[in-house]
């Protein structure tokens with residue numbers, strides 16, 4: 001399968017199996033959502049896929065490349081990009097500069113040239129990629145604005161832009177709708193749809209079930225470290241188990 005294939009993923013914290021043998025497909029050309037109550041293990045799984053957290057077993061394969069055991073920067077270079085729930089922009093840099101950071105990490109950049117600070121022969125490509133991403137996300141008019149001065153929703157878009165500028169094959173988003181208003185959520189949904197339509201594999205960890213049903217092709221319900229239900233988002237969200245778990249939440 002093109003996209004991300006997760007098999008038998010495990011992560012324990014002492015006696016707690018936070019991720020307890022998860023199989024998950026994140027196909028190219030689709031938005032895949034991972035939902036579940038607080039403490040289900042979603043964020044832990046996310047970190048195990050990016051390499052930010054160690055695993056106790058299982059594999060993460062992107063396309064034909066086994067990424068298991070690689071550190072985050074090598075997974076990024078192999079084609080995974082991600083954003084966290086907590087916004088991590090360079091606040092003093094402009095919107096364009098933030099996005100350019102991602103573009104400079106585009107796959108295939110000659111490592112030695114980067115390390116030696118030599119001129120990147122593809123500087124024009126970096127500039128073009130930055131411009132294209134700003135344009136796609138409707139951020140061109142804000143290119144020269146310091147990122148730290150923007151409202152939360154716009155900052156999230158800038159983070160998404162930085163991730164996209166790296167030209168990933170798989171994009172992982174941890175609660176991207178958090179802190180956004182309805183208008184911004186609709187806009188984000190539209191952007192994610194077109195990105196998936198262009199062939200990106202997107203994994204969304206999300207609490208906002210309306211957003212999930214609006215944007216995802218498939219949803220997986222995770223509970224106590226395991227995926228218990230998978231299917232069309234509206235079916236998974238409406239299932240008795242999901243309704244029971246989400247009573248009283250968000």
Ligand SMILES: Nc1ncnc2c1ncn2[C@@H]1O[C@H](COP(=O)(O)OP(=O)(O)OP(=O)(O)O)[C@@H](O)[C@H]1O
Pocket residue numbers: 013016018036037038039040041042043044045
């Ligand atoms: N570093 C850690 N050390 C010990 N326990 C941890 C650690 N990280 C997570 N856990 C535990 O693992 C379980 C899964 O947590 P995780 O944050 O992955 O859940 P989640 O589904 O992302 O929840 P939320 O939706 O609230 O973010 C929880 O019981 C949590 O307390």
